[in-house]
Amino acid sequence: MPIAGSQIMKMLPGRKPCRECGFPTCFAFAMKLASGGTTVDKCPYLDEEAKAKLTDLLAPPIKLVTIGSGENKIQIGNEEVIYRHEKTYHHAPGIGLLISDKEADDKIDEKIRKIKELQFSWIGVTLKADLLALYFESGDRNRFLALVKKVYQSTDVPMILISEDMDALFSARDLCADRNPLLYPVTKENIEETIPKIKEKPSPIGVRGDNLESLASLTLRLKDAGIEDVVLAPGSKSLMEAVRDQTFIRRAAIKQGFRPLGYPTIAFPCFIAKDGLKEAMAGSAFINKFTSIIIFSDFDQYSLLPTLIQRLNIYTDPRFPMGVDEKYYEVLEPDEYSPVLVTSNWALTYFLVSSAVEATKIPGYVCVKDSEGLGVLTAWAAGKFDGESVGEFIKKSGIADRVKHRKLIIPGKVARIKGALEDALNLEWEIIVGPKEITALGKFLPDVAKNLRE
Numbered sequence: 001m002p003i004a005g006s007q008i009m010k011m012l013p014g015r016k017p018c019r020e021c022g023f024p025t026c027f028a029f030a031m032k033l034a035s036g037g038t039t040v041d042k043c044p045y046l047d048e049e050a051k052a053k054l055t056d057l058l059a060p061p062i063k064l065v066t067i068g069s070g071e072n073k074i075q076i077g078n079e080e081v082i083y084r085h086e087k088t089y090h091h092a093p094g095i096g097l098l099i100s101d102k103e104a105d106d107k108i109d110e111k112i113r114k115i116k117e118l119q120f121s122w123i124g125v126t127l128k129a130d131l132l133a134l135y136f137e138s139g140d141r142n143r144f145l146a147l148v149k150k151v152y153q154s155t156d157v158p159m160i161l162i163s164e165d166m167d168a169l170f171s172a173r174d175l176c177a178d179r180n181p182l183l184y185p186v187t188k189e190n191i192e193e194t195i196p197k198i199k200e201k202p203s204p205i206g207v208r209g210d211n212l213e214s215l216a217s218l219t220l221r222l223k224d225a226g227i228e229d230v231v232l233a234p235g236s237k238s239l240m241e242a243v244r245d246q247t248f249i250r251r252a253a254i255k256q257g258f259r260p261l262g263y264p265t266i267a268f269p270c271f272i273a274k275d276g277l278k279e280a281m282a283g284s285a286f287i288n289k290f291t292s293i294i295i296f297s298d299f300d301q302y303s304l305l306p307t308l309i310q311r312l313n314i315y316t317d318p319r320f321p322m323g324v325d326e327k328y329y330e331v332l333e334p335d336e337y338s339p340v341l342v343t344s345n346w347a348l349t350y351f352l353v354s355s356a357v358e359a360t361k362i363p364g365y366v367c368v369k370d371s372e373g374l375g376v377l378t379a380w381a382a383g384k385f386d387g388e389s390v391g392e393f394i395k396k397s398g399i400a401d402r403v404k405h406r407k408l409i410i411p412g413k414v415a416r417i418k419g420a421l422e423d424a425l426n427l428e429w430e431i432i433v434g435p436k437e438i439t440a441l442g443k444f445l446p447d448v449a450k451n452l453r454e
């Protein structure tokens with residue numbers, strides 16, 4: 001639970017304002033600490049005990065855990081609210097694909113291909129699954145290690161290593177330790193044997209309890225041993241139990257500030273559901289119900305895309321509309337006589353305009369002006385898409401160096417900015433008012449493109 005600035009103030013040394021922390025008074029420093037704007041180590045007069053206590057009190061209620069390394073690493077946890085509308089969620093759940101070492105080699109190859117190739121362009125972002133979960137199921141340790149080696153060599157996606165055999169688990173970890181894999185499961189039976197091996201070569205670990213109480217006692221033991229990169233698996237036997245447990249964990253961590261359950265979680269629709277459709281529906285429930293990693297036994301484009309869109313919808317920040325970067329975008333392969341359109345940077349607007357241009361099969365440039373994620377008409381009404389600012393953007397965008405003509409198509413709904421835009425561009429550009437509805441672009445654009453070439 002968040003700590004108030006006034007409580008922090010009581011723990012500070014209370015010297016005459018020495019200002020060494022960069023703030024005019026201890027109180028100002030305390031307030032900034034409470035809001036997350038500075039760190040405890042900025043005050044040199046805090047003793048170690050007070051520093052440790054404050055660090056603990058200021059830590060987010062759910063620990064941030066990183067799995068993988070490099071560009072593809074994923075981060076989970078660090079959430080501050082139960083419901084997205086209370087503020088926002090920070091880290092979207094990792095979507096993983098299970099590969100058992102019992103599967104045939106061609107099936108394994110197909111799954112590795114899927115994780116690399118199944119990607120979707122969606123309103124300016126790329127949607128894809130994030131992890132491979134490698135499962136020791138065959139009983140043949142060499143086969144499991146060969147699977148880990150193969151995945152390690154052929155992809156750089158983060159890995160989860162699943163094995164009840166601890167020797168196999170740590171041998172597999174040694175093959176890919178530099179990729180920071182998640183090791184699963186640590187249980188009450190193997191925890192004492194696991195702790196020294198994790199301390200020797202730190203990796204995030206998935207802890208499985210028989211119930212929430214045993215889970216909490218396991219994380220306390222790990223914390224005592226200095227191990228906190230932990231992911232919780234409540235060991236739920238059915239979807240109903242799993243949703244109940246995930247909800248309980250989130251509420252305990254955030255509402256009660258119960259640290260032993262303040263970690264991200266993992267769920268396995270692959271083990272709970274019996275067929276593909278039920279598995280996809282279970283995955284959907286886990287996205288809604290706070291789960292940080294969700295593992296599927298398999299997916300194709302038809303089951304993966306809705307899952308990824310659901311995740312995107314829930315994990316966008318509700319305080320800000322989704323926007324794309326301000327710049328000009330090439331659609332198909334435009335040249336110096338291709339049409340130039342300008343629009344606002346709401347992700348959906350950009351997606352609709354660029355898709356409509358693409359549908360005409362006429363290559364073009366879509367210049368996207370930053371309007372703080374607003375649609376064209378709203379942006380105009382808010383003063384973020386007026387003639388003057390659109391003109392400034394066109395001048396600095398560099399589009400004039402890409403085309404030989406000077407004709408710019410504006411959305412029909414903001415025809416009224418035409419005069420101001422011409423002035424802002426020093427009458428060097430002819431402003432063409434486009435259609436009011438995007439659906440009319442198919443008829444409109446071919447004529448403009450033909451005129452430009454003539």
Ligand code: SF4
Nearest residue numbers: 018019020021026043
């Ligand atoms: S450095 Fe510490 S003692 Fe000095 S003003 Fe800042 S908080 Fe107070």
